[in-house]
Amino acid sequence: MKVGIVEKPGVLTLAEREIPKVKNAGDVLVKVKRVGICGSDIHILHGKNPFAVYPRVWGHEFVGEVAAAGAGVKSVKTGDRIVVEPITYCGTCYACRQGRPNVCADLKVFGVHADGGCAEYVIVPEANAHLLPEGLPWDEAALIEPFTIGAQACYRGDVRQGDYVLVMGAGTIGLTAASLAKLYGATVIVSDLVDDKLAYAKSRGADFVINSGKEDMPKRVAEITDGMGPNVTIDAVCIKKTFEDAVLVTSTAGRVVELSFNETPSEIAPVNIIKKELTVCGSRLQTKRFPVVIDFIRSGKLSLSGFVSKVYPVSQMAEAFDYTEKNNASVRKVLISFE
Ligand SMILES: NC(=O)c1ccc[n+]([C@@H]2O[C@H](COP(=O)([O-])OP(=O)(O)OC[C@H]3O[C@@H](n4cnc5c(N)ncnc54)[C@H](O)[C@@H]3O)[C@@H](O)[C@H]2O)c1
Ligand SMILES: [Zn+2]
Ligand SMILES: [Zn+2]
Structure with a gap:
């Protein structure tokens, strides 16, 4: 063979x-x-x-x-x-x-x-x-496997009905996270540098898209969420700055989900985590997400x-x-x- x-x-x-x-x-x-x-x-x-x-x-x-x-x-x-x-x-x-x-x-x-x-x-x-x-x-x-990665990110971020979720990155993994967040009833904002990727994210149900190369991403996110900030931010770009931005833009009592395997340290002041009592967590691979994704497909909710x-x-x-x-x-x- x-x-x-x-x-x-x-x-x-x-x-x-x-x-x-x-x-x-x-x-x-x-x-x-x-x-x-x-x-x-x-x-x-x-x-x-x-x-x-x-x-x-x-x-x-x-x-x-x-x-x-x-x-x-x-x-x-x-x-x-x-x-x-x-x-x-x-x-x-x-x-x-x-x-x-x-x-x-x-x-x-x-x-x-x-x-x-x-x-x-x-x-x-x-x-x-x-x-x-x-x-x-x-x-x-x-x-299905890549979609379990997005499902895990939503699970780790405890994405709930009515939450604002910012997904940084409209690459493969960002798209899977955005799709799952929509299925959990969130209002989904996706950022990327490539307009075509953002257009595709929109076609898959993203409510708002931001080209962070052309627009002031934190400002736009604040406008969309009426000053609150997203309740969950999922970093699927995975560079030094996106982790830093995620901590800065996320709402009080919010969750930051980091997907990066990057070894470059980000600069994050602890006060920016504690003053909003953020939960900052990693999301790696998936656990028990195969049945979740398969059920969404079977029921026709996930295409x-x-x-x-x-x-x-x-x-x-x-x-x-x-x-x-x-x-x-x-x-x-x-x-x-x-x-
Ligand atoms: N934790 C895990 O289990 C897990 C699993 C799979 C992938 N990953 C990681 O997730 C990351 C994304 O994977 P992928 O396959 O989607 O990669 P990808 O290259 O398809 O997507 C990255 C996206 O980020 C965009 N981007 C780059 N710089 C940006 C910026 N400054 N602001 C906004 N958008 C920007 C790119 O245009 C691209 O669309 C990788 O770093 C990968 O290692 C983690
Ligand atoms: Zn993979
Ligand atoms: Zn073990």
Whole structure:
């Protein structure tokens, strides 16, 4: 079978490997149909992900069909269409005991710490296989994982009906957070530097958009919220300044959700947190968000159509990475197809 491997930083190859066999009673063999290229895959390719171990089969956003199931598997069967939740955890550490396995002390992310989904066949534990809504096209199903990231950001920010939510960044992740915040009944403001991205955010339901390169973002946000500020600010731009701005613009008793893996410190005066009693939190990957996103799709509330920018056959994997990198200003999601 074909597998996409980052052999070492800078070297991406399409290799041949044996099709794996189900050995554990609780495992399923997945015939992969689509795998999405994420910013973090590009970081792994360039040696910029501190957690990646090489060589590594890349890919954490993948969907496919169950090709075989171990004797103990109950929730899925051969032929079922599934999306893979790409993390495993110990189940016993402090984070796991708090119901937060996404930050498990022994967290393993497929495609980062363990081999991922850019392979014709992949073995995953039954618990990682979630049934897809009936009839959902593969190209849309592959977006479920990124939408769980937006769902987690809203969960961490405790987005509530009637809240004003500012989502900084109309890239892939910002768009997913904005979509989920709308579903939770918030008034959603999205900021970015690219007008086309803002127009797309608007077409997906954002109530207000701000080009922070052309407009005074804090001033506009204050106007929109009648001086209060957004109750939740989600930083999906992830640079030094956006974290600083998030703390400054958020309302009293508000929540700031930081998504950045950036190691550059931001300059934040503690008084700006305590005087408004802000909750400032990180949001990493997701926990229990797959069923949430799948239910929104199943009920017709969340549409993923039109989100994918381009689909490449696996034979053109290198071109797909190249296209994604070179078109960052317009690309939302590029997929690899194994069909
Ligand atoms: N915490 C997590 O679990 C998690 C998961 C996925 C991604 N991320 C992080 O989220 C961030 C966004 O990911 P993405 O895939 O959406 O990236 P992306 O490049 O698609 O989106 C970033 C967006 O920010 C915009 N932008 C840049 N500078 C800006 C500014 N000063 N003001 C407003 N907008 C600005 C860009 O135009 C772009 O649309 C990345 O830093 C990524 O590492 C975190
Ligand atoms: Zn991703
Ligand atoms: Zn754990």
